[in-house]
Amino acid sequence: MKRYWVYLLLAISLLINVGAFAGAWFQAWRAGGTAELAFFGMGHERVPDYLKLDGAQLERWHAMEQDFVKVLNDVGSEIQIHRERLVREIFSAQPDASIIERERAAIFTLQEAQQRSVVGQLLKEREMLSAEQRRALADLLLKQDPRGTAGAQQLHAR
Numbered sequence: 001m002k003r004y005w006v007y008l009l010l011a012i013s014l015l016i017n018v019g020a021f022a023g024a025w026f027q028a029w030r031a032g033g034t035a036e037l038a039f040f041g042m043g044h045e046r047v048p049d050y051l052k053l054d055g056a057q058l059e060r061w062h063a064m065e066q067d068f069v070k071v072l073n074d075v076g077s078e079i080q081i082h083r084e085r086l087v088r089e090i091f092s093a094q095p096d097a098s099i100i101e102r103e104r105a106a107i108f109t110l111q112e113a114q115q116r117s118v119v120g121q122l123l124k125e126r127e128m129l130s131a132e133q134r135r136a137l138a139d140l141l142l143k144q145d146p147r148g149t150a151g152a153q154q155l156h157a158r
Helices: 002-030 035-040 044-051 055-090 097-128 131-142 150-157
Strands: none
Touching: 044 055, 044 131, 055 097, 097 131
8 A cells, every 4th residue: 555655645746846847837838839938038059148148258158158058958868768657667667765865866967967967057158247136137037937937927017
């Protein structure tokens, strides 16, 4: 009986994660197919224009962004592999709790690394921005709505 509850809790946790990702996907789809529109209200490539970066800043921004995006995509691919393994194991004929836990832990570790990478990137960007540009970027990031309700609020405000 104890094992049943472990599987049930893991399945519920997985469903919550799937729901969160589905919500983010729906926001991106509604915004024209690009996640950046859903999260920033503009394409990521327009952020430097929004911040009014000068030539030297723009060159540095693109250099930093290239490595950052590659690492983020690589980690995202690894997370997807572990998610698929997790789902397959949960719904297999004889789920193995140790495999489920291993995949869950791997996902957690990769997500934590992703978060650290994002924070590190923002700290690097902060160093090259003026005070006004930092405020503009902070405002842009704070406009992000992880629950996906900002679009509905904006529609009602019009």
